[in-house]
Every structure is written in C-alpha cells, then in structure tokens.
Amino acid sequence: MTQKQYFMAAALGSAALMLGALAFQHIGGMAPCKLCIWQRYPHVVAIVLGALALSFDNAWLRTGVILAGALSATTTAVIGVYHAGVEQGIFEGPTSCTSSAIDNMSADDLLAQIMAAPLVRCDDIPWQLAGISMAGWNAIVSIVLCGLWLMALKRS
Helix, strand or coil: CCHHHHHHHHHHHHHHHHHHHHHHHHCCCCCCCHHHHHHHHHHHHHHHHHHHHHHCCCHHHHHHHHHHHHHHHHHHHHHHHHHHHHHCCCCCCCCCCCCCCCCCCCHHHHHHHHHHCCCCCCCCCCCEECCEEHHHHHHHHHHHHHHHHHHHHHCC
C-alpha cells in the first residue's frame, strides 16, 4: 500500500467508527455517556487530519499531520481502554457519570445526588459483542488505526 492509502484507510476507519456511534445513538436509541463523547473527539480530529494530509505536498507537513493522526488514534484508544475499565469496575470513573457510595449521606444529599445524576452512566454497558463493550471495541479498532497511521509514516 502507498502512504496515501494507509492514512486514508486510517481516516476512513475513524469516519466509520463515528458513523457507527451516531447510528447507535440516533437509530438504536442509545444515548452516549460522557466518556463515549470524549472518545469521539479524536476521531473527528483524525478525519480532518486525513483530509489535510491529502492537501499537503510538502513531506514535512504531511509527516506532521500523519503523526498527529497517530496521536489522535492513540488518544481515543486510551480513552476507550479507560472507559472499558470503568465499565468493568477496574478504574473509578468521573464522578459526574458513575455511581458513588452513599455512606454518611443525609437524605437531602442523597436526593441531590440522584437528581444530578446523568441519564446515561459511564459504568453501564449498554451493548457488547463477543463480551467486549463498545468502548472496548473502540480501543481495539483505534489501536489498529494508529498502526495504519504509523505505516503511512513509515512510507514517507
């Protein structure tokens, strides 16, 4: 494969993951949690970087864009691993989207916590395939996408 084919495959992979996430949200009715949203931002960046890499003839600029694409894929993979860990109870998630202990809380404090809770919690697994949640699949596929970005870099 050529350099262009590698970085385009990586950018299109991010676009496919974004389309899938949006389909689950708007067609499947699965609202995203805070960490799901965080995982989307680097994919949007990777899509834009793929388009930018096409427009640069300068090898140095293209190399910088490809490195940034690899970094964006790595970023969403790390967030995906963290999110999957939150879902499995390995990591503590953000207090704004996970459940917390109610020890020593007054009834008013507990009610306030319940009322402030988001509709979609980060520590719930709404869908999984082969025992792997959407966050886990995002991490796996994003690692592959990072490899594609790095292969494009190797071709430069």
